[in-house]
Amino acid sequence: MRLIFLGAPGVGKGTQAARLSKLHGVPHIATGDMLRSAVARKTPAGLAVKSYLDEGRLVPDSVVIDIVRERLDEADTRAGFVLDGFPRTVGQANALADVLIKKKSELTRALFFSLDESALVERIAGRQSCPACSAVYHLVHYPPKRKGVCDCGAMLIHRKDDAPETVKSRLAVYHNETAPLIQYYQAKNLLIQVDAAGTPEMVASRVEAAIPASACGG
Numbered sequence: 001m002r003l004i005f006l007g008a009p010g011v012g013k014g015t016q017a018a019r020l021s022k023l024h025g026v027p028h029i030a031t032g033d034m035l036r037s038a039v040a041r042k043t044p045a046g047l048a049v050k051s052y053l054d055e056g057r058l059v060p061d062s063v064v065i066d067i068v069r070e071r072l073d074e075a076d077t078r079a080g081f082v083l084d085g086f087p088r089t090v091g092q093a094n095a096l097a098d099v100l101i102k103k104k105s106e107l108t109r110a111l112f113f114s115l116d117e118s119a120l121v122e123r124i125a126g127r128q129s130c131p132a133c134s135a136v137y138h139l140v141h142y143p144p145k146r147k148g149v150c151d152c153g154a155m156l157i158h159r160k161d162d163a164p165e166t167v168k169s170r171l172a173v174y175h176n177e178t179a180p181l182i183q184y185y186q187a188k189n190l191l192i193q194v195d196a197a198g199t200p201e202m203v204a205s206r207v208e209a210a211i212p213a214s215a216c217g218g
Ligand SMILES: [Zn+2]
Pocket: 130, 131, 132, 133, 134, 135, 150, 151, 152, 153, 154
């Protein structure tokens, strides 16, 4: 299965991608995590993207495309992948299509997670992330077993780009840059809308229903 997960920041697609990855044994490729890791390691690409992430702006297509292209060349993507956070622009979607054509491969589905804006803001404000394993929790809706500590044992952090003042700018960027992808994948007959309201378990069963059985490899 080769899936992309679309939706606004805070919609819960990272949680669903991580779950699906475990269940079906395909890598969860979270471009946000890949970029943040490059920033933390202070690689040349990392230093270049730091200012964009801090300000809630989109990282330039060319940087993101290079990172994703390299990742899709790794052997563990042969059985498929779940792309979370990419593509974010039509330019990135076209680049992804080129990469897949060269691999004689194609997308299975594009899942669009939908949720109203007030619910999005509430979800992002309560979010805590694990810097070690990239798990994402929510103070109210999806708490870790121990307060402030990931189930993997690492201390949780509130990401800088989840701060209330950057949330509004992230949602504005999303509406301008990413929303056109919904029409893009609809035109290719790949889009399925998933209602992202409710508990992670409720959303997970909608995700399963949205994936064709033929893509699950039995
Ligand atoms: Zn963790």
